[in-house]
Amino acid sequence: MSRITARFAELKTQQTKSGTRTALIPYVMTGDPSPEITLPLMHAMVEAGADIIELGAPFSDPMADGPVIQAAAERSLQHNTSLYDVFSVVAEFRQTDDKTPIVMMGYLNPIEVMGYSSFAQQAAACGIDGVITVDMPPVEAAEYVSALKSQGLDPIFLLAPTSTTERIKKLADVASGFVYYVSLKGVTGAATLDVSSVKEKVEEIRQFIDLPIGVGFGISDAQSAANVAVCADAVVVGSVIVKKMTLNNGKTTQERSIIIKEISGILSSMRKALDGL
Amino acid sequence: MTQLIDKSVKQKPAAIDYAAMPDEYGHFGIYGGVFASETLMQALDELRDAYEKIKTDKVFQKQFDLDLAHYVGRPSPLYFAERLTQQVGGAQIFLKREDLNHTGAHKINNTIGQGLLAKLMGKKRIIAETGAGQHGVASATVAARFGMECIVYMGAEDIIRQAPNVYRMKLLGAKVVAVESGSKTLKDALNEAMRDWVTNVDDTFYIIGTVAGPHPYPAMVRDFQSIIGREAKQQMQEQCACLPDALVACIGGGSNAIGLFHPFLDDDSVTMYGVEGGGLGLDSGKHAAPLCAGSPGVLHGNRTYLMEDENGQIIETHSISAGLDYPGVGPEHAWLKDIGRVNYVVATDDEALKAFHTLTRIEGIIPALESSHAVAYGMQLAATMKPEQRIIINLSGRGDKDINTIAKIEGIQL
Numbered sequence: 001m002s003r004i005t006a007r008f009a010e011l012k013t014q015q016t017k018s019g020t021r022t023a024l025i026p027y028v029m030t031g032d033p034s035p036e037i038t039l040p041l042m043h044a045m046v047e048a049g050a051d052i053i054e055l056g057a058p059f060s061d062p063m064a065d066g067p068v069i070q071a072a073a074e075r076s077l078q079h080n081t082s083l084y085d086v087f088s089v090v091a092e093f094r095q096t097d098d099k100t101p102i103v104m105m106g107y108l109n110p111i112e113v114m115g116y117s118s119f120a121q122q123a124a125a126c127g128i129d130g131v132i133t134v135d136m137p138p139v140e141a142a143e144y145v146s147a148l149k150s151q152g153l154d155p156i157f158l159l160a161p162t163s164t165t166e167r168i169k170k171l172a173d174v175a176s177g178f179v180y181y182v183s184l185k186g187v188t189g190a191a192t193l194d195v196s197s198v199k200e201k202v203e204e205i206r207q208f209i210d211l212p213i214g215v216g217f218g219i220s221d222a223q224s225a226a227n228v229a230v231c232a233d234a235v236v237v238g239s240v241i242v243k244k245m246t247l248n249n250g251k252t253t254q255e256r257s258i259i260i261k262e263i264s265g266i267l268s269s270m271r272k273a274l275d276g277l
Numbered sequence: 278m279t280q281l282i283d284k285s286v287k288q289k290p291a292a293i294d295y296a297a298m299p300d301e302y303g304h305f306g307i308y309g310g311v312f313a314s315e316t317l318m319q320a321l322d323e324l325r326d327a328y329e330k331i332k333t334d335k336v337f338q339k340q341f342d343l344d345l346a347h348y349v350g351r352p353s354p355l356y357f358a359e360r361l362t363q364q365v366g367g368a369q370i371f372l373k374r375e376d377l378n379h380t381g382a383h384k385i386n387n388t389i390g391q392g393l394l395a396k397l398m399g400k401k402r403i404i405a406e407t408g409a410g411q412h413g414v415a416s417a418t419v420a421a422r423f424g425m426e427c428i429v430y431m432g433a434e435d436i437i438r439q440a441p442n443v444y445r446m447k448l449l450g451a452k453v454v455a456v457e458s459g460s461k462t463l464k465d466a467l468n469e470a471m472r473d474w475v476t477n478v479d480d481t482f483y484i485i486g487t488v489a490g491p492h493p494y495p496a497m498v499r500d501f502q503s504i505i506g507r508e509a510k511q512q513m514q515e516q517c518a519c520l521p522d523a524l525v526a527c528i529g530g531g532s533n534a535i536g537l538f539h540p541f542l543d544d545d546s547v548t549m550y551g552v553e554g555g556g557l558g559l560d561s562g563k564h565a566a567p568l569c570a571g572s573p574g575v576l577h578g579n580r581t582y583l584m585e586d587e588n589g590q591i592i593e594t595h596s597i598s599a600g601l602d603y604p605g606v607g608p609e610h611a612w613l614k615d616i617g618r619v620n621y622v623v624a625t626d627d628e629a630l631k632a633f634h635t636l637t638r639i640e641g642i643i644p645a646l647e648s649s650h651a652v653a654y655g656m657q658l659a660a661t662m663k664p665e666q667r668i669i670i671n672l673s674g675r676g677d678k679d680i681n682t683i684a685k686i687e688g689i690q691l
Contacts, residue, residue: 060591061465066472109576139302139311140310142311158315160314186316201622207315207559
């Protein structure tokens with residue numbers, strides 16, 4: 001059983017007032033704003049209540065992301081952050097945390113250039129558990145999926161409000177770990193979220209896919225996290241955290257602790273809201 | 278990627294059914310495809326279905342032909358450049374005069390096609406990306422004619438380089454959005470247009486200006502632009518009762534080139550040259566020549582040759598011409614390169630600039646800086662050929678938009 005599957009199974013056994021615990025999944029970009037912050041930030045997020053960590057790998061042309069995540073990628077690339085840097089920070093993280101699942105999220109081209117099987121081997125070896133590749137749809141993914149699965153990695157795919165039944169079914173054939181439902185039309189960091197339509201779509205997805213469903217895009221505070229948690233197995237929080245990376249450039253220990261404290265605060269309040277349901 | 282490409286196996290071009298490409302999912306060999314986020318898939322499926330329908334729809338195709346004739350002004354002439362031929366002293370040089378189209382470039386062929394399709398699909402809002410501004414102008418033109426809202430995304434750097442075209446778009450009623458991210462050029466404008474499309478997918482039609490992007494764009498844009506080659510073939514037949522020996526066209530994304538080349542792919546006697554932006558020279562690293570000096574990867578929804586670093590990050594390109602300043606290229610060109618059917622070469626900034634002046638002074642035709650790359654290589658090529666041979670250079674656009682750039686380079690205050 002993968003760390004991701006184990007984590008969701010564990011949460012299912014933990015009761016809250018109205019059900020079981022919802023996973024909290026924060027997203028941060030590796031090397032943003034400095035290479036030194038990522039490792040301590042990952043540990044701090046776990047302490048503040050993160051159940052799974054989504055770790056961004058930067059790409060020069062992040063088409064599906066809004067201005068906040070794009071700026072994060074640009075800051076990270078100023079330090080020449082590569083997939084190798086993602087692997088090494090995860091390997092370091094694993095020295096003291098062998099339980100928290102880590103999902104790498106990025107775009108296809110860096111993986112394509114490395115080669116699917118080489119990527120999968122190294123990702124698994126360093127302790128990554130799942131991979132989300134934004135611009136790799138199931139229809140193109142046969143070779144990619146088999147490379148990931150042969151190394152025990154979960155290929156995680158996105159679904160959108162516009163996803164048809166046909167594509168939901170196609171995804172069910174290849175996905176494992178969990179499914180990431182993009183809760184609104186638009187790019188990451190967009191503002192509004194219609195909870196009732198999210199609920200409707202998530203229920204439709206559940207008819208065809210027997211995997212936990214994480215909901216992301218547009219979750220900006222404890223209240224919206226709690227609203228979504230009613231129908232989701234996990235809430236993914238990105239832009240609202242990444243915004244804090246502009247507080248300073250994360251060069252000194254003191255600067256890093258300012259950013260880490262702010263982000264921990266956001267996650268703690270979300271954790272509390274989720275567990276209070 | 279490495280496991281996908283075996284360079285030692287080169288298929289014999291003659292055995293290939295070019296008309297059957299791409300496959301159902303938009304693949305040209307290992308290139309092309311639909312590498313887009315799930316948020317765009319429904320829109321792409323809808324577009325593909327609509328395009329499949331109109332491809333063989335007589336009413337649509339008749340309307341398209343009428344618009345090309347009466348609005349664009351087609352057929353564009355195939356002009357024998359006699360003085361240029363004499364000066365070069367080799368093959369006879371013919372110019373396919375896409376510069377004489379309405380709005381001054383080949384781009385309008387495609388925007389008329391996609392504009393008609395947008396109308397048919399009931400879309401009210403058109404978005405487009407643009408580099409040199411020619412595609413932006415052509416999109417704004419079509420939007421004005423069909424009474425649609427038009428937003429054009431353009432890199433902040435290109436807005437400065439192509440000021441006259443920016444003003445033309447505004448006159449036509451389009452909103453021009455400056456893109457400040459990344460390298461502030463065409464690729465970033467494309468990213469931004471994709472984001473707009475994802476957000477406004479219900480009422481918006483995205484008119485991509487070149488043969489790149491996810492399926493069905495590379496095939497659809499090629500089909501709309503193939504009028505160039507079909508006409509050229511017929512005109513050459515009428516004027517000389519033969520096929521040309523060689524075709525030359527510049528390549529940014531590659532739409533004017535594929536438009537000229539595609540109807541000739543089955544004619545083995547016709548050699549083809551796609552001319553990329555050589556910038557300051559391939560050795561300098563400052564160029565826009567993914568086919569000549571790049572490697573395969575995935576960007577903007579398709580697998581193709583890219584300008585990328587060893588980590589798969591897209592690197593900044595350089596070309597004197599904004600329309601060639603793009604780190605990718607249409608996937609069909611990537612495939613045609615690998616199978617050896619088309620030769621891909623470069624012309625540098627300096628060579629293009631020189632050709633710009635030569636054509637202007639010798640033939641009284643001011644070419645776009647993009648097309649000047651084709652003229653530069655075409656002249657070199659013609660010089661190596663025999664007087665009874667014939668080449669067609671695609672004069673994809675006129676140079677009025679570039680006079681500020683040229684004047685600035687030459688230190689002249691307008």
